[in-house]
Amino acid sequence: MNLGILIIIISVLGYFSNYLNYSYLNYSLLHWLYYLGVIIHESSHALLCIFTGARITEFKIFTKQPHVSHAKSKIPILGQALISLAPMAGGFLFLYLINKYLLSNYLIINEISTWSEIFSVPLNILSQINIATWQGWIIILLSLNVGAMIGPSSRDLKNIWWVFIVLFFIKWPFLINIGLLIIGLIITNIIIQLSLILLLKIFKK
Numbered sequence: 001m002n003l004g005i006l007i008i009i010i011s012v013l014g015y016f017s018n019y020l021n022y023s024y025l026n027y028s029l030l031h032w033l034y035y036l037g038v039i040i041h042e043s044s045h046a047l048l049c050i051f052t053g054a055r056i057t058e059f060k061i062f063t064k065q066p067h068v069s070h071a072k073s074k075i076p077i078l079g080q081a082l083i084s085l086a087p088m089a090g091g092f093l094f095l096y097l098i099n100k101y102l103l104s105n106y107l108i109i110n111e112i113s114t115w116s117e118i119f120s121v122p123l124n125i126l127s128q129i130n131i132a133t134w135q136g137w138i139i140i141l142l143s144l145n146v147g148a149m150i151g152p153s154s155r156d157l158k159n160i161w162w163v164f165i166v167l168f169f170i171k172w173p174f175l176i177n178i179g180l181l182i183i184g185l186i187i188t189n190i191i192i193q194l195s196l197i198l199l200l201k202i203f204k205k
Helices: 001-024 028-051 078-102 122-130 136-143 148-149 154-159 163-168 173-204
Strands: 056-060 067-070
Touching: 001 078, 001 148, 001 173, 028 056, 028 067, 056 163, 067 122, 067 154, 078 122, 078 136, 078 148, 078 154, 078 173, 122 173, 136 173, 148 173
Parallel strands: none
Antiparallel strands: 056 067
């Protein structure tokens, strides 16, 4: 197991999650939730631009193609990779802080280290959600856009395609664990999306 494979899986799942939003959950409320994910995503890029000395030339959120344009990073090679992959760390950190401080550790998620444990993450999260509480609804609403928040865009991947050669050799357990948790979070996102799509179809009949 290596970081390159994990990032590819995160990207594919993120695209699928966004596809479900665009194709089946195209509602005003969900648009605003989507933009929350986009704000975290693009702000993560912007923060890493600042930290790596890359001058921001354009920052757009409420458009069909949200993006951050920037000059070359002052840190050779590594700077662009950090900027492109920033949403994975930024989105994960945002969700962690919301759960810890706003929701007072409403969710307890165990560490995972193997592929076989990935599906324990959505099962664990879904079993802890109580729709009779406001915290449960916050988790559901945030979960609907984890893919948009964390998943790398095609532009992100295009900027770092050459880094994948290196990423396929990175097997640092801490990063692998974070990558597996992110995959589990996006799978949870997709399960909630599919459940909502099914409910909407039932009520429309």
